[in-house]
Amino acid sequence: MNPLLRRAGVTLAAPAMAFVFAVVISSIVLEISGSNSYETYKTLLENGSRLETMIDTLNRATPLYIAGIAAAIGFRMNLFNIGIEGQYVLAAFAAAVVGSQVSLPGPLHVAVIVATAMIVGGAFSGLAALLKVYRGVNEVIATIMLNFIAIGGIIAAIFPRVIDRSPNAANNAGTPKIAESGWLPDLNWLVEIFTRDIGKGRELTGVLLIAMAVGIGFSVFVNRTRYGFDLRASGMNPIAARAGGVPPGRMILIAMILSGAAAGLIGMPEILSDTHSYDQGFVRGLGFGGLAVALLGRNSAGGIVFAALLFGFLDSSSAILQVSGSASASIVVIMQATILLAAVVAYEVVNRYRQRDEIQRASTEMEAAP
Amino acid sequence: MATVDAADVTAGDLAELMVGSELPTPDTTDSTVTDEVMLEVANLTMLDEAERPTVADVSFQVHKGEVLGVAGIEGNGQSELIDAIVGTESPSTGSVMMNGVDVTNAPVRDRREGGLGYVPQDRHEEGLLLDAPLWENAALGHQTSPPFAKGIWIDRAGSRKRTEEIREEFDVRTPNIEVSARALSGGNQQKLIIGREMLANPVVLLAAHPTRGIDVGAQADVWNEIRKARSEGLATLLFSADLEELIGLSDRIVVMFHGRLVATLDPAKIDSRTLGSYMTGAALQDTRASDEVVA
Numbered sequence: 001m002n003p004l005l006r007r008a009g010v011t012l013a014a015p016a017m018a019f020v021f022a023v024v025i026s027s028i029v030l031e032i033s034g035s036n037s038y039e040t041y042k043t044l045l046e047n048g049s050r051l052e053t054m055i056d057t058l059n060r061a062t063p064l065y066i067a068g069i070a071a072a073i074g075f076r077m078n079l080f081n082i083g084i085e086g087q088y089v090l091a092a093f094a095a096a097v098v099g100s101q102v103s104l105p106g107p108l109h110v111a112v113i114v115a116t117a118m119i120v121g122g123a124f125s126g127l128a129a130l131l132k133v134y135r136g137v138n139e140v141i142a143t144i145m146l147n148f149i150a151i152g153g154i155i156a157a158i159f160p161r162v163i164d165r166s167p168n169a170a171n172n173a174g175t176p177k178i179a180e181s182g183w184l185p186d187l188n189w190l191v192e193i194f195t196r197d198i199g200k201g202r203e204l205t206g207v208l209l210i211a212m213a214v215g216i217g218f219s220v221f222v223n224r225t226r227y228g229f230d231l232r233a234s235g236m237n238p239i240a241a242r243a244g245g246v247p248p249g250r251m252i253l254i255a256m257i258l259s260g261a262a263a264g265l266i267g268m269p270e271i272l273s274d275t276h277s278y279d280q281g282f283v284r285g286l287g288f289g290g291l292a293v294a295l296l297g298r299n300s301a302g303g304i305v306f307a308a309l310l311f312g313f314l315d316s317s318s319a320i321l322q323v324s325g326s327a328s329a330s331i332v333v334i335m336q337a338t339i340l341l342a343a344v345v346a347y348e349v350v351n352r353y354r355q356r357d358e359i360q361r362a363s364t365e366m367e368a369a370p
Numbered sequence: 371m372a373t374v375d376a377a378d379v380t381a382g383d384l385a386e387l388m389v390g391s392e393l394p395t396p397d398t399t400d401s402t403v404t405d406e407v408m409l410e411v412a413n414l415t416m417l418d419e420a421e422r423p424t425v426a427d428v429s430f431q432v433h434k435g436e437v438l439g440v441a442g443i444e445g446n447g448q449s450e451l452i453d454a455i456v457g458t459e460s461p462s463t464g465s466v467m468m469n470g471v472d473v474t475n476a477p478v479r480d481r482r483e484g485g486l487g488y489v490p491q492d493r494h495e496e497g498l499l500l501d502a503p504l505w506e507n508a509a510l511g512h513q514t515s516p517p518f519a520k521g522i523w524i525d526r527a528g529s530r531k532r533t534e535e536i537r538e539e540f541d542v543r544t545p546n547i548e549v550s551a552r553a554l555s556g557g558n559q560q561k562l563i564i565g566r567e568m569l570a571n572p573v574v575l576l577a578a579h580p581t582r583g584i585d586v587g588a589q590a591d592v593w594n595e596i597r598k599a600r601s602e603g604l605a606t607l608l609f610s611a612d613l614e615e616l617i618g619l620s621d622r623i624v625v626m627f628h629g630r631l632v633a634t635l636d637p638a639k640i641d642s643r644t645l646g647s648y649m650t651g652a653a654l655q656d657t658r659a660s661d662e663v664v665a
Contacts, residue, residue, distance in 0.1 A: 225522050229506070229513050236499040242458055243488060243496045244511035245479035355552060362553035365545040 010357075014350040015306075018343035025338040026331065035327040043327075047320045048313060051195060055202040061312030062211045063266045063283075067290020068297055068304040069218045070262035074139075075299045076222060077235035077255050083125055083143025084263040085287025086150035091121035092267025093155050093175075096278035097162050099271065100176040109182040113271060114210070121264025122257040124150060129256035133249040139256070147287075164277070174279025184272035205273040207265075214262055219301035221258075231255055263287065292336070296343050311336055402435035403621050407467075408605035409455070409574045414464030416450040416629075424450040426629040428464070432574065437596065437606040439620030439637065441613065443649050447629035448609050449491070452578055455607070456488055457481050469573050482511050487572030489563055491579045491609070493556075497563045500552040504544060505533040507551045508566045515570075536565035541591060557588030564595055575599065578609040593619060613642035627651050 023041075030037040047053050067084055074081035081087075095117040102112060128146055131137040164176040184206035191204055222228040233241035234251050242248055266286050271278070293311055297304030318332040409432040416425040425447040432438045442448055453459035455466055457478040465474045473481050482488070488511065490496035498507050509518040509529050517528030533547045540561045544554055551559060560580070567575065577596065581589040596619055600606060610616045616623055617637040625633040625648040633648050647653040 224524055224526075226513055226519050226524060227522070229509070229524050232502070233499055233506075233510060233513075236501050237495075240490075240496050240498060240510065242478065243456060243490055245477070245482040245514070247477055247479065355550075358549055358553045362545050362549050363555070366543050 010350060010354055014346040015343065017346040017350075018339055021342040021346070022335060022339040025342075026335045029334055030327055030331060033328065033331075035331070040321065040327045040331070043321060043324050044317050047317055051191075052202045053313075053316055053320075055191065055204050056316040057309065057313045058208060059202075059205050059269065059312075060315045061308040062205055062208050063269050063286050064289050064293050064311055065211045065304060065308035066207075066214055066262060066268075067266045067286045068293035068308055069214050069290075069301065070259050070266065070287075071290045071294035072297070072299040072301075072304060073218065073222075073231075073255055073259040073262060075235075075294055077231045077251060078238070079252065079255055079259075080140045081125060081128075081143055081256060081259045081263075082140055082291070083128055083146045083150075083287075084259070084266070084290050085285070086143070086147035087121040087124045087260045087263040088266035088287055089282065089284065090124055090150040090154060091117040091264035092271055092282065093159070093278045094120040095264075095267070096175045096178065096271050096276075097158075099178040099182045100164075100277065102182075103179055104181060106181045109179070110184055110272060113178070113182055114265070114268065117264035117268060117271070118261040119264070122261035125260025125263065126253065126257045129253045132256075133252050139252075159278075172279045172281050174275070174277040174282075176277065178271070178276040182272070183276060184268075186273060203273065205269045207269040207272055210265060210268060214265060215301040215305065218262070227254060263290075266290070292340050296340055298347065310339070401621060402601050402603070404434040404436075404603070406434040407431045408434050408469055409607060410465075410467040411451075411455065412465045412467070414451070414454060414461050414466065416447070416454055416459065417462045418450075423629050425454065425461070428626075428629075428631050430624055430631060432605040432607050434605050435600060435603050436621045437600050437608055437619050439616040439623040440607065440609045440626055441616055441623050441635075441645055441649055442626035444611065446626045448578075448626055450629075451626070452491070452576065452609065455576055456486070479514065483514060485571070485573035487567035487570060487575040489560075489567055489575070489577040489580045491582070493559050493563055498551045498559060501550055503550055504537075504542075504547040504554075504562060505530045507562060508533040508536055508547075510566070512566065512570045532569065536562060536569060539569070540565035540595070555585075557584035560584050561588055561591060564592055568595055568599060572599075572604060575604055575606045576609075577606060579611060580608070581610075581612060581615060613645050617642060617645065625649055627654065 027037040030040055048057070067088070070084050070087075071081060095113045098116045099109070099113040102109065104112060124146065125143070128137075128139050128142040131142045132139045159175075162175050163173050166176070169176070186203035187206055187208060188203055220228075222232060230241065230246040230251055231254070233244065234246055234248065238248065241251075267282070270283055275281075289311065293304055293307040296310075297307035314332045314336055318329040321327045321331060322329040410430075412429050414425055414428045415423055418424050428447075428451060430438065440448060440451075450459065454461045457473065457476060457480075460475055465472060467473065468481060468484055468486060471484060473484065476484075494500065497510075499510060505526075506529070509524070509532075512518050513524070517525055517532045519525055520528070530547060536542060537544065537547060542554070542558050542561045542565065544558060551562070554562065564580065575596075580596070581592050584592070593615070596606060596608070608616065608619060617640065620637050623635045623637050623640075623645065624631045625635065625645070627649065628651075632651075632654055635645065635648065644653065
């Protein structure tokens with residue numbers, strides 16, 4: 001068989017297996033809970049083909065994608081940055097505060113907000129890296145603790161002082177709204193190239209472009225630069241990497257800071273395109289979503305695109321399922337979880353097959369050609 | 371095919387039948403040793419976690435064109451000595467000079483860039499990225515310099531070209547250089563490592579058990595490479611548990627026992643039996659008075 005085709009087949013086998021498995025499990029759950037699984041899938045697909053669902057899916061996939069990349073930077077070197085959650089919430093909070101305090105011309109204002117978010121995210125995850133390098137603290141423990149410190153400590157302490165108390169403030173207590181110069185234009189012009197339909201008040205977030213840049217930057221960094229090589233080498237075999245001159249401490253710092261800086265961007269759709277402030281309804285949980293998306297996307301920039309779109313689509317469908325009465329909204333969470341679980345198992349199975357297959361083919365090819 | 375009687379065949383005869391020619395020996399004849407010191411370890415002491423010395427006051431020099439063999443039963447401080455020279459652990463006292471530069475506390479990368487070639491004792495644990503393709507494995511340890519890097523970028527074309535050179539010159543049997551290192555046999559993995567270290571033009575080669583666990587043919591190739599590099603002026607520090615290999619390849623042999631260098635021997639004047647008795651400490655009982663035997 002053509003080696004390229006073969007490789008593609010092996011690569012696609014795992015997601016395909018995971019998808020079939022997830023559909024079977026979800027169907028069983030749906031039937032048990034008294035819903036019609038056929039009707040539910042039909043509702044999902046019908047809803048998914050509507051323009052506003054597509055825009056909503058992209059809007060939801062954008063921060064998930066950035067979160068997935070942030071997680072993947074750590075995963076590539078076997079670092080578990082569980083603190084993405086705290087890093088992005090803290091970064092968004094800081095960016096909202098700084099953004100509302102300054103008044104600058106358009107692009108510069110946006111740049112200041114984005115830079116603030118990246119610096120705060122990077123610095124906060126850098127703390128966990130410092131603890132690991134100089135005190136040997138496991139980064140999982142450190143980042144989990146830092147999540148509590150960020151959200152329950154720092155934000156809880158400062159938030160009351162920066163709440164907008166002016167008479168025309170929004171009902172949902174939050175930081176003062178950022179001036180319009182600090183808003184990122186939406187991408188509806190892009191949507192209008194493809195369709196005359198109007199997205200019924202939906203706006204495609206401009207942060208989508210930032211997410212694309214993050215994905216490309218990640219891919220180039222990891223695959224094409226020396227630092228990326230060192231990072232991957234440390235992930236594959238830390239002892240060999242060290243003997244090969246990779247400084248372990250410095251690589252941990254670099255990886256964690258980059259992961260945190262990327263994490264800082266997760267809250268940007270909210271700050272730059274949506275509410276333009278940090279309020280009590282600020283979106284949570286994307287950090288953990290990012291870990292799932294990175295796992296599903298196998299830590300590659302391309303794989304995470306599909307994973308983020310799938311999770312974004314399922315998230316955006318949960319309301320429709322509820323409204324149409326075809327199934328409970330929680331079925332979406334069950335589907336996401338089964339897909340993830342099945343994918344992780346399927347990857348492992350396929351990986352073992354691939355390794356065995358490669359060893360076998362290498363030795364038979366060498367015997368055939370003496 | 372040959373059939374022999376198990377009762378009257380020696381290990382050597384059997385190996386010769388297996389490789390189909392006269393058995394290669396590690397023996398080296400002409401000396402190429404010069405006066406130029408390339409690696410100097412002075413009064414080196416390494417402590418373990420309980421502050422017990424694993425390497426105690428070790429001093430030696432390796433000259434340009436010389437192979438210095440280090441004999442010793444495993445666990446007598448060799449691994450720790452290797453760590454200090456490669457730079458993965460720092461010594462508590464003493465110094466390591468490489469090519470005239472004090473590298474005692476220098477990071478591993480500085481030493482590698484300064485011309486330290488390293489063939490680790492466990493190729494899976496320390497030498498290879500089993501899941502990475504051969505051409506990335508060929509870059510490991512040299513990823514900061516050409517032909518593997520161009521500035522901050524990985525030079526993929528350069529890396530692949532160099533890997534093909536290694537494959538050619540060091541007879542690495544592989545269908546192509548895109549397969550992962552896992553797919554190669556142990557001997558071919560080892561030849562890949564030797565090739566990547568040799569083609570990087572090292573000034574000092576640290577070879578730990580370079581022929582462990584590989585077949586007779588690959589073993590002879592490795593010996594040839596070390597001999598060739600020696601004649602071209604490489605300073606080699608050779609750790610091995612194969613006494614024939616040590617005696618055959620080395621210009622001098624030092625014996626490590628309980629963390630100390632207890633003897634310096636001339637390989638031309640000893641056999642593996644004598645060497646073995648030094649390694650177990652048996653020979654030392656007789657020579658304790660003179661402390662060091664310079665044969």
